[in-house]
Amino acid sequence: MxxxxxxxxxxxxxxxxxxxxxxxxxxxxxxxxxxxxxxxxxxxxxxxxxxxxxxxxxxxxxxxxxxxxxxxxxSRELQADRRRLTQMLFVEGNHNCPSCEKSGDCRLQAVAYYLRMEDDHFPLFYPPRPLDSSHPDILIEHNRCIVCSLCVRASRDIDGKNVFAVSGRGAHKHLIVNSPSGRLGDSDISTDDAAAHICPTGAILIKGQAFHRPIGQRLYDLERIDGSPHAGEASHEA
Amino acid sequence: MQDFITKTVAAAEGQPQRLLEMLRAVQQAYGYVPPDAVEFLSAQLGLPRGEISAVVEFYGFLSSSPQGVYRIVFSDSITDRMLGNQALFRLLADLLQVQPGVVSSDGLVSLDFTSCTGLCEQGPAALVNGWPLPALTEDKIARIAGLVKQRIPLLDWPGYLFEVNDYIRQPGLLLQNPIAPGQALQAWRERGAAAVLEELEVSGLRGRGGAGFKTALKWRLCAEEAGPERVVVCNADEGEPGTFKDRVLLRLYADQVFEGMTLCAAIIGARQGFLYLRGEYLFLLEPLRQILRSRRELGLLGENISGFGFDFDIEIRLGAGAYICGEESALIESLEGKPGVPRNRPPYPVARGYLQRPTVVNNVETFLAAAAIGVYGGAWFAAAGAGRSSGTKILSISGDCARPGIYEYAFGVEMAEILRDCGTEDVLCVQVGGPSGTLIDSSELQRKLSYEDLASGGSLMVFNRGRDVLGIVQNFTHFFAHESCGFCTPCRVGSRLLQNQLDKIINGHGSAGDVAELTGIAHLLKNYSHCGLGQTAANPVLHALQRFPELYESRLKKISYEPGFDLDAALEVARRMARRDDPAAHLAQTEEEAHD
Structure with missing residues (x-):
């Protein structure tokens, strides 16, 4: 049985x-x-x-x-609290969906829509975070990192490379690159790596492909993250 | 440097688990962990450099940028504050002409704050290159400034500056009845493991770190796990502000603590033991190692202990400034040489702990009690205490009282009695169990010390009328935000949101909605955090809100909403750029103000 x-x-x-x-x-x-x-x-x-x-x-x-x-x-309670947790992820970084290359393909954004998040609720932290554009093909936009460690696990467990690690403590938690200079360009990551594609947000991006697929035709433009169809204006209800 | 790293790695037998010890050595030798050291360690240990950097950046006592030759950190526990640590800090900063958190331009000194150093009954305290400076006064500060300026090596500083005292004010069952070395093992030999475990069961002993898990059950569960290697770990990472009893126990009763660990090893079948000592207790390291050596000489540790045919030894591993490592699974991660991030459970440490081996983790006091129970029996211990809280509890008492120090009480004792004993008057409130515990006010002094009512891992701090409750809450709330490991969303973000929200109210920028928001953030921390740190981080805010709501209200503005920042000041840059200063270039902070 x-x-x-x-x-x-x-x-x-x-x-x-x-x-x-x-x-x-x-x-x-x-x-x-x-x-x-x-x-x-x-x-x-x-x-x-x-x-x-x-x-x-x-x-x-x-x-x-x-x-x-x-x-x-x-349940109502869980969905409301998950919405707050998602808002926490938004305010601790610098997320600007309308200008983000990942918009429409972003799991953070899609979860936020699913949970009917309509504002940040909490005061924004505006942390100063750098951009690492040192690699010819892959970009790290630290402003969008939610320290989920998927890229760490992908690189370590699937690519066998250990390109990434999560460092620091508390609010200073941040993604680091395992290269002598600490820059992605000096690591051995390649565009074939799982780690280059796993990021749920727009923090790790393949360069030069941002708008190959136009906004409106992207993954979560076509259906919601739970696989259900978009229900018109339903997401604007409280 | 390569030679130094090679020697350091060799001294740690090339074990990656001992990375923290190697990094401590590098930090001590160079004043920080230079990038080259990370490279050499990475090559020699076969660890990715990112993993090594992650360890450096996790622990408070390690740094990736240079620190002063003299690195002085002031304990910033609330009790240190009450004893005037802020003024002494400023005095030293003035005398040495340094800015807090910045290395002096000549590289001589760096000055900063750190979390509670466990010297609360003899504060204000500080650490210089890891060594404790208790009971600071203006005279001592002047002396220290002079020694630093003259570049006198630490070894030549006068001994009185480092003198730590042990104030046992009221010993009870355990402290009055120490056992002789080997006595508990003899009992085990004579009666057998099952009978000793039965005594432990009868004693009702529960974990003394605060969580209160039944000790006999934990040992039994670990013994029943399959696998050839089991491990015994003593948690001596007492980081809860206001706790210092383990420091005193390890000074005066360490032999019995080690005996308790050895008894546990004999019962569960472990060969390997660790004492995880908080980095702040560096000064205890050598004396403790000496006790381990003498136990080996007596045949109470090592191979074929006392001719009983079992092997067990204990290694001491030092922490490096991280409160979270008191959480047992974070402690195990730290023992393995990693950042102290609590693990997902299940599996629990009894099933998969150190290096995935079945592991018992118990507090210093638990092992102390277990050894005594092994000798005197379970009924002897259970005669004290009440209900499901049997035996005695050792408390560290500090704050506003005439006789701060160590007190041992049978569980069930009322707060009022404790306060009488330690010499208090005009009590406003008491923090039982440290910031993560419970705040009670003077109307609750009939409440009892017990797992069922007021639990405590050992901390008890007294506050008189005249103390600023919100200031205390603020100190605790900042402490948690500082010590959050940052692993999970609710604690990493929520502890800082809570801190900012509380600061906003205390600084007079709050309105009624801001208090409601405090409880909203507290709800998320409590219910969704990964471990006890986040789950209890909002306790000070909530407990004070329940007992002293008028204090919050007194700080609120009588308006519906007030921004957390100064609107008009934020426009200053724009005004300068536009070269304007007319009335239209200024903004009122609130609509209410605008209409005044």
Whole structure:
């Protein structure tokens, strides 16, 4: 007999060793997330996938699925709090969607739309953050980094290169490049690397391709991040 | 430098887990960790340089830019502040002509603040190149300034400057009944592991670091894990502001603490043990190593302990200035030579801890108690205490009291009794369990010290009427924002939002909506943070809000909204550029003001 967990009243099968997120993804149940990516080691840092498991808050991307779990994913309270967490990610960096090359393909932006985020809510930090354009083909726009560490894991676990690391503490947490100068141009990253493509925001970009696909025809222009169609003006409702 | 790195790596047996120790050595020798050192370490240890830099930039006592020959950091715990550390800091800055946080132009000295150094009962305190300077006075500051200016080597500074005292004011069950070296192991040998574990169960002993997990259960769970290698770790990273009891225990009862660790090893079948000592307690390192050596000579550590046929040894690893490393999984990361970022759980350390091996992590006091229970029995310990809080608790008491120091109480004691014993009058409020614990006011002094009511890892700070509660809350809130590891969104961003929001109110720029916003941020921190640091970071704000709401209200402006910055001042640059200063080039701060 297949083992199941229950997410928002629906039975979702899982295999031993899977996380709640893996079980949900296999069943086509969307749980908002940014630092999680299928096939990558779980990280559990963005906290957007926080769900209530038998009443307790856990991150779906790290918590093991177990028989009899009752998981609340899509509640008013969770969606409202996830919206606040997303707003935190926006105010700690410098995100300007209308002028960003990634707009429409950006998972941060798409999650924000999904969660109906309509303002920043919190005061902006305006941190001074540099741009690293030293590499001929790949750009790091630190202003948009949300320190999810997907590029760190991609480079280490998939590319076998360790091009990136996350350094600093607290508010000073930031992405660093593992090269003698600390610049991307002196690292051995290449455009074929998973690390060059995994960024959920516009922080790591392939140069010269920004507007190959026009705005309006991009991934999340066509459908919402949970796979559902855009519902007209629904996203403007409270 | 390459030679120095080679020697440093050799001294650490080339183990990447001992990276922190190597970086501490580099920092001490060069005053910082130069980029070349990172390159050499990377090459010799086979670690990516990014991972090494990440460690350097994580720990407060390591730096990637040069520091002064004399690096002086003042403890900025609230108790240090109450004893006047700010004025002494300014005095030293004036005498040495240095700016806070900036290295003097001759490279001689750098001066800054650091989190609580664990000398709260003998503050104000500072550290010079890692060595403690307790009970600072204006005279001592003048002396220190002179020594620095004359470039006198630290070794030749007068000893009285470094004299740390141990004030045991009220010993109880544990402190009055120390065991002799080897006594607990003898009991284990005579009665067997199962019987000792049973005594531990009967004793009801729970983790003394604050979390209160049952010790017998933790040891049993670890013993039941499969795998050939198990590890015992003693958490001596007492960083909770106001806590210093482990410092005193490691000064006067270290042998018994090591015996407790060895007893644990005998029961769970571990060969490897660590004492993780906070970097602020560098001065305890050599004395502790001496005790380990003497235990080896007595056959109480090493191979075939006491002829009982089991091998176990203890290594001391130093931290480097990071409060978060008191969290057990962050501590394990730090033991492995990494930034102290708490792990995802499950798996728990008892299943996968140090190097993925089943690991018991317990507080200094827990091991001390376990050794005594091994000798005197579980009933002896459980006779003290009440309810699910059995035995005694050792407290570090500081703040506004006549006799600050170490007190041991049976659980269940009322706050009022503790305050009588340590000599307080006119108490306004008490912070039990440090900033992450509970703030109570003078109407709650019948409340009891226990896991069920007021839990404490050991910190108890007393504040008199006349103290500024919001100032205390501000100190605690800044502390958490400074110590957040930055791993998860709610704590990395939320702790700073909370700090900024509180500052806005305290600085007189807040309105009613700003107080509501405080509780909103607090809710996110508490419910969604990755570990205890974030989950408790808003406690000071919330507890003070419950007990002293009028203090917040008194700082609020009677308007619906006020920006957190000075609108008119922000226009100054634009005015200069436009060469205007007419009335239309100025803005009122609020609409209400504009209509006045």
């Amino acid at each position: 297949t083992k199941c967990i229950n997410i928002d009243g629906v039975n979702v099968p899982f295999e031993e060793g899977q996380t709640i997120m893996q079980a949900a993804e296999n069943a086509g149940v969307y749980i908002p997330h940014l630092c999680h990516h299928a096939g990558y080691a779980p990280h559990g840092s963005c906290k957007l996938c926080s769900v209530r498991v038998n009443g307790r808050v856990c991150t779906a991307c790290t918590f093991p699925a177990a028989e009899g779990q009752s998981v609340i994913n899509n």
